[in-house]
Ligand SMILES: Nc1ncnc2c1ncn2[C@@H]1O[C@H](COP(=O)(O)OP(=O)(O)O)[C@@H](O)[C@H]1O
């Protein structure tokens with residue numbers, strides 16, 4: 001599968017002397033293919049999360065389009081888009097997104113439970129938790145987990161539905177070196193197993209894991 005952004009741009013309302021909006025992402029093209037890991041780096045506020053959220057089907061571009069293969073994401077009705085996102089796009093959002101009242105295993109199963117699956121894929125969830133080294137914490141609650149463990153849980157959840165596309169927004173923020181390398185290794189493995197992986201990060205170590213590295217600066221994307 002291929003995720004393609006065609007001439008996407010994002011303005012946010014923000015009054016200044018010269019205009020009443022602020023362009024967070026300047027008109028740009030971007031593509032992410034199966035089996036590839038692409039890194040976007042750049043300083044805080046440069047538009048990385050805005051671009052990632054548009055690619056994720058979570059934020060409508062001001063202009064331009066986002067395609068998953070031939071499907072124009074923002075031409076879909078809300079329900080179809082939600083379904084497509086859930087099935088095809090694994091999202092690891094910036095910050096923590098654990099539901100504190102659920103166990104680690106239930107948190108990982110959430111994408112399946114949300115769609116009322118008759119048979120939630122418990123075996124797959126357990127296998128993923130094993131892959132990310134959390135098998136001993138399956139029945140724990142998120143508040144018993146460290147920052148690194150929560151990130152690894154978020155990765156397991158994003159991979160539950162076997163998404164073709166994995167979008168990770170600063171998944172290693174605040175992690176020590178060992179956990180950073182573990183998380184980057186898991187994302188690389190997902191790409192090697194066929195997913196298209198986008199990694200937004202400040203981490204210097206990340207470049208050695210990626211097939212392509214881009215830098216975002218003031219809403220513009222360039223190759224490093
Ligand atoms: N929902 C929003 N409303 C208004 N401005 C926003 C919104 N989201 C992001 N921005 C602005 O857009 C710019 C880019 O933000 P972001 O994409 O989060 O950058 P990064 O992820 O590179 O740190 C910032 O100046 C931010 O303040």
Ligand SMILES: [Mg+2]
Nearest residue numbers: 048049050094
């Ligand atoms: Mg960000």
